[in-house]
Amino acid sequence: MQDFRNRLFIVTVILGLAFLVLGSRLWYLQVLKGEEFAKFSLENHIRVERIPAPRGRILDRYGKELVINRTSFDIYVIPKDVKDVPYLSVSLSQILNLDTGQIEKDINSALKKKSFKPLLITKDINRDQLAYLEARRSSLPGVIIEINNLRQYPHGVLGASFLGYIGKVSVAELENNSKVNSNDLVGKTGVEKGWESSLRGDDGYKQKVTDALGREVESNLFQEDLQNKKSLPGNDVLLTIDIELQRAAEEVLGNEAGAIVAVDVNTGEVLALASNPSFDPADFIKGIDSKTWSNLVNDQSSPLLNRATQGLYAPGSVFKMVPSVAALNEGFINEEESVYCPGYYKSGNSTFRCWKRGGHGWVNLRSAIVKSCDVYFYKIAEKMGINNLSKYMTAFGYGSITDLGIEERAGISPSREWKQKRFNKPWYKGETIVSAIGQGYVSVTPLQVTMMTAAVANNGKLLKPALVKEIVSYDREEKFKHAPIVSGNIPVQKRMLDLVKDAMVGVVNDPGGTGSGARLKDMTVAGKTGTAQVVSLDNRSDKKKHMDHAWFTSYAPAEAPEIAVTVLIEHGGSGGAVAAPIAKKILEVYKKLKEQREADDNV
Incomplete structure (x- = not known):
């Protein structure tokens, strides 16, 4: 009987301490830091930034690079963070040399759907555009600059018929592949398609605190709770081709x-x-335009036919x-x-x-x-x-x-x-x-x-x-x-x-x-x-x-x-x-x- 009382006493003490710690934390958050958190929540957000995984390289039988990656600066907009759609549309069109009406139409369309999802505006802006955009970020809330990878072909058109090309992911491909994002490019033909699962890496992510303009800010409030995951590059595919x-x-x-x-x-x-x-597979690296695509598919010489x-x-x-x-x-x-x-x-x-x-x-x-x-x-x-x-x-x-x-x-x-x-x-x-x-x-x-x-x-x-x-694999582990x-x-x-x-x-x-x-x-x-x-x-x-x-x-x-x-x-x-x-x-x-x-x- 005495043992039972001792055990009951110990359990009671442990529970009491747990409630004391929890209560103290709640008092700290709600009373001591309540005003600070309220202000923080109004002015800032915790945003998950995707870290795209580099696509694997394609090499010939002797290790010569046939398809590699290069850095691309891509522009996205978070529709719900945009304060003035017409103003932002005009600003982006002037900086990026794009159609104002199309940008405005795309943002308004996205606002009716999942307005928190990044909307791709354009890929691979040049260095001058990047510098100009960075300088004006404070006046362009909702704009995100994401660093991605684009395909590059050291040998130009050589081997295009079997290397294949990439293109924007379709609805069906999106449904069948949990690794793919709606703005991703995936293999559409050739080796790029046939070995998509090997070439595609595993995206990472970074949680960060941003202000109302989408800029990352320093804060110790949630730092310990923010999570990060490194991206894993895709596998290199060595072909039998010489x-x-x-x-x-x-x-x-x-x-x-x-x-x-x-x-x-x-x-x-x-x-x-x-x-x-x-x-030319380079025509596809950013997503092929309708005119170029129409010319290819209607060409009587059938250049897309292997x-x-x-x-x-x-x-x-x-x-x-x-x-x-x-x-x-x-x-x-x-x-x-x-x-x-x-x-x-x-x-x-x-x-x-x-x-x-x-x-x-x-x-x-x-x-x-x-x-x-x-x-x-x-x-x-x-x-x-x-x-x-x-x-x-x-x-x-x-x-x-x-x-x-x-x-x-x-x-x-x-x-x-x-x-x-x-x-x-x-x-x-x-x-x-x-x-x-x-x-x-x-x-x-x-x-x-x-x-x-x-x-x-x-x-x-x-x-x-x-x-x-x-x-x-990227760390040289043999997969096949x-x-x-x-x-x-x-x-x-x-x-x-x-x-x-x-x-x-x-x-x-x-x-x-x-x-x-x-x-x-x-x-x-x-x-x-x-x-x-x-x-x-x-x-x-x-x-x-x-x-x-x-x-x-x-x-x-x-x-x-x-x-x-x-x-x-x-x-x-x-x-x-x-x-x-x-x-x-x-x-x-x-x-x-x-x-x-x-x-x-x-x-």
Whole structure:
């Protein structure tokens, strides 16, 4: 009983002391400091200032900066703190060279909604404007100057098609991402969008005491209760791209519309991904204006289209590796069997012409690939049928996106089922025949063609292409490191694949090979040309838009493959005459860069 009384006494004392401390604090705040607090609350505010986190950098495979940040001074207004909207609107328009009516309209609109939220007036004011604004802050209540980060592109437009651009966050993006503020810029396309979650940092905040004009004031009253949180920068994203090879690809494209893709055949890492025409990502860093945006989206040359991953084209004869592998592996042909090409092929009442009107004479698999004889492939396609051809198209990755991580299209890998579903019509034999030479319904992206070529080069592994090599945090902690991923294995015997590879060497190096324009003295190149019809022969004119698309796909060195390069030139004409020499230049640059880096490593 005595123990209970002792415990009760102790509890009573503790509670009494607690109430004494609390009462003392209340007396201090309400009586002793009451008048001071009342005056403080009328004249000052506790405001939460956001500390924007710097966005992560984007670098090439060797650490060269492709996208970085620079400081931006941005002007915001807290609508509820504005004393005179018309006066403030005129003042800001004069200082910042903006439209008075638009500023006034925006502030009045914000006053009807969440008037305590900062309203963005403009981004990235210059130093003179900043100094002038600071000097007049006392007469401009409600104005806030916030230090932010804007994207900067050290290499200008280089790589814009895959780097992408940023833009103001949409309502949907705002709802799906708790880290994003209504005035933020987020990735809209390319790497900026695909790796948004890695690039975006974690914003911090600072609570501060401000006067009625929004100026920070010193006060000890709430200092101990003010909270701060540091911002954490976004992660750096290191790409698989070699920016020097990328530069060479974009330079060699020049003014031609088209694409160049270069891939490491053993890892799937994309070394270059060029698309032309392109755009300037600097147009988007502050939020693109409506006129510039309208010009871009209405431009007939489609500069916002990444032709390497989104452009869909008939592949023409670069596609002939697919029926070659299919017919060999399924036993419909052998390497010795010959077909006579008189320049055309008859099937029923239909006639299908070879690109060489006089014909190629007798050809076997190797010579048919070397000379790109259409008749040979017409015949084997009719023998094996669309089901077998479709099976190998799918195995090589056609008809599906590669899952690169940026915008891309799947293309069309036609089949009986596809046509029935798409057109509600049966499949015809003639459609199989033209599919074998990459015409008809077949449509592909340059990236898909490159991955097919890489699969041939590496003995049948269809690799998942990679655009990101590594992701590291601001304090250099590794968040991700690429390792090769095999999407599938081509169902073909190595001996059969070797026959196709040998023929591809002949395309470039044999007398009469259609790809001789890609031949190198000190490196053996294997390749395949393609000239894809845009309109039928009967409807052609001399206009460039009716010219064939020029293709060339290749890998090298043939003996120990390292790199696959595909070139597409829209309406370029002959693949052998136009695209093959371009691939040669890319391979020369690749070899030179490799030798230079090896020499530097040995120093």
